[in-house]
Every structure is written in structure tokens, then in C-alpha cells.
Amino acid sequence: MKKLLQKDEFDALLSTSSGVQFLGPVRLKGRGRFSDTDLIKYGQIKSFTDIVWDSKTYLSAKELILPITETLLDFTGTTVVQPPVEDAILVLFLRACDIHAIERLDAIFLNNGPSPDPYYKQKRDRFKLVLMECAVPFDSCFCVAMGTNTVSNFGAAVRCIEDGILIDIRDEWFTSQIAGSGTDTEFELQFPQQNGADVHVPHIKEMQEQLFTHEMWDEYSKRCIACGRCNTSCPTCSCFSVHDISYGHDSNSKIARRQRVWDGCHLDGFTDMAGGAAFRIECGSRMRFKTFHKIYDYRKRYGVNMCVGCGRCDDVCPEYISFANCINKVNDLVNESRSTPDE
Numbered sequence: 001m002k003k004l005l006q007k008d009e010f011d012a013l014l015s016t017s018s019g020v021q022f023l024g025p026v027r028l029k030g031r032g033r034f035s036d037t038d039l040i041k042y043g044q045i046k047s048f049t050d051i052v053w054d055s056k057t058y059l060s061a062k063e064l065i066l067p068i069t070e071t072l073l074d075f076t077g078t079t080v081v082q083p084p085v086e087d088a089i090l091v092l093f094l095r096a097c098d099i100h101a102i103e104r105l106d107a108i109f110l111n112n113g114p115s116p117d118p119y120y121k122q123k124r125d126r127f128k129l130v131l132m133e134c135a136v137p138f139d140s141c142f143c144v145a146m147g148t149n150t151v152s153n154f155g156a157a158v159r160c161i162e163d164g165i166l167i168d169i170r171d172e173w174f175t176s177q178i179a180g181s182g183t184d185t186e187f188e189l190q191f192p193q194q195n196g197a198d199v200h201v202p203h204i205k206e207m208q209e210q211l212f213t214h215e216m217w218d219e220y221s222k223r224c225i226a227c228g229r230c231n232t233s234c235p236t237c238s239c240f241s242v243h244d245i246s247y248g249h250d251s252n253s254k255i256a257r258r259q260r261v262w263d264g265c266h267l268d269g270f271t272d273m274a275g276g277a278a279f280r281i282e283c284g285s286r287m288r289f290k291t292f293h294k295i296y297d298y299r300k301r302y303g304v305n306m307c308v309g310c311g312r313c314d315d316v317c318p319e320y321i322s323f324a325n326c327i328n329k330v331n332d333l334v335n336e337s338r339s340t341p342d343e
Ligand code: SF4
Pocket: 230, 233, 234, 235, 236, 237, 294, 306, 307, 308, 309, 310, 311, 312, 313, 314, 323
């Protein structure tokens, strides 16, 4: 079913859907990197005009399903209290690459062990995904190279037009929500076929061991400052640390909170172990680890690249380190080794 909703019809739908929260890219005035710049991030949508269609979010929708800081348990002396379970349905507006990113997280948190992560699952089960059509990608995107430019796993898809929104409805829940609203229409969703960033991903069978120790990683040891922005902005980076925080007045207090907090492979301390051991001290080895995790290890296990080509890491790096370029450099080395006969 395809519908045209005028802006006021869309707004009426948002306000009359009880037990449903609408979330998407919104603009926070003056909250950007400088006091006179805005921050585009995921937040609640209360009207058509709240949705930002023409800018990429700094952080992805990951923070809604895997919060930056998430309480796992509270200890209150003799009992353990779990955080309250919420039940509102969360309708999430996001682009094709970011829908793929949620699938990447699903693989890790739902299908990577004997049982799903209950905190992730509780939120994931409440999500309804709405694709925001993205016919013209942003400059740093490389979704086509990553195969994430098209997608079919969504409940509805929307295109912003001058008068309102065109909606392509694919599942029963959205059909029932929108029944009686708007007018029937026809349109075909468009997906990007080309990106500004030209990226070539090598085949995993050709990524040989020599790449792990290649001097190309030394450049990143000189340039990367281990700020971790590339990890936090990435929609598929899923690492976290677990902390217990005591709320008592003395060290014997039994009142504490256990929480998990985003962590990242570029950050100092990420590999610290008991006894003072640590791995990947050099930033170049962290870059190598991330690169292989995104385009080798994950693909070996799940058959797809972990990186979805959203380009956020390239957008936010204060040292202008490009992950897209890094993938191309690895590809160039693979091509070189193919054309160099064995000695
Ligand atoms: S482009 Fe960068 S931020 Fe986006 S998914 Fe790939 S590694 Fe993560």
C-alpha cells in the first residue's frame, strides 16, 4: 500500500498513536562541536518539521538500542533490582545503511551465543523500522561498495516531498496505523547506485597474513590520537566495558549499580588485562585490528562486511584519517601481491 500524507495528516498520526514513540534524526540547536553549530542526532519526533532529511546524524541510531551508558543491575544491600522494562513501541526512521547496521548488531547481540543479550533484545523487540529514502548519498558514504545501498527489511519506507510524505507500507502493523489516513498514490523507492567515495574491498581469501605486519599501519601510529570518535560514531562498533559503581559512604557499602558503557578498540585501556598486560599499544595496530574486524573477521563469520559504509568515522576523525582510504590501501596491497610473482 502506498500513501501520500500531507504534513498535518502526518502530524496527526504522530499525536494520536498511543503507546508509540517516533524517533529519527533531529536538530539540536547550538549543541554541535562549536557553540554556533547544531548537532544532528537521533531523538523524538513530534512533528514533520522535527525530521532532518538533509544531514547525516553524528551518532547513529545505535545509541537507542545500545545506550552509551546502560544500567544492568542495582544492588541494594541484600537484593538485586533489574531496571524497569518499558513497553512503548519505538518507530525508528533511518537510512538503508543504518538498517543494515542494526542487522549487524542483531547478529552480535542476538545470534552470537547460546542466548540473546536480554537488554538488547528487550529494546530490539519494540522497534519498527521505517526506511528514509536516500537516493542521493552524502559525500563520504560508500554504501554501494559495502552492498548496503539497498534494503528490504523494513516495515515502511518514506520519501519527503514538498507537501508531506510518501509512504510505502510493507507490514500489517503500519497498515493498521495508517488505515484511513492520506490518499492512495504510486511511487517507486530509489536507492543510490553510486557514491562519491570510491571504495574497493578485497576478498577475504586474498587477505594474507603479511598484511597484519605491513608498514602501512605505521602511518596510523603517527596520526591517530586514540580519541575513539571513529568507534563511538560507528553504527556497528559494539564493544562495551562493565563497571560497578558504589553509592555508599564507605568502601564496605553494598549499595551499587552495575552498568555497561561504550568502549572502543582505538581507546587507551581497551586491551588492559589483569597483571598489567595490554595489547595493541600502538595506534597503528588498533587501526589494523578495527580494519580487519570490519572487513575480514566479521565477514568470515557472518558472510557480510561489518562496516556498512556510512562514512561517519571519516566525517568525525579530528586527524582526517579516512577509513575508506584505509580499505583501499589494503586492497592495493592485495592487488600488488597478486601481480608480484613469488620469489
Ligand atoms: S564507515 Fe566507518 S562508521 Fe560507518 S560502518 Fe564503516 S567503520 Fe563504521
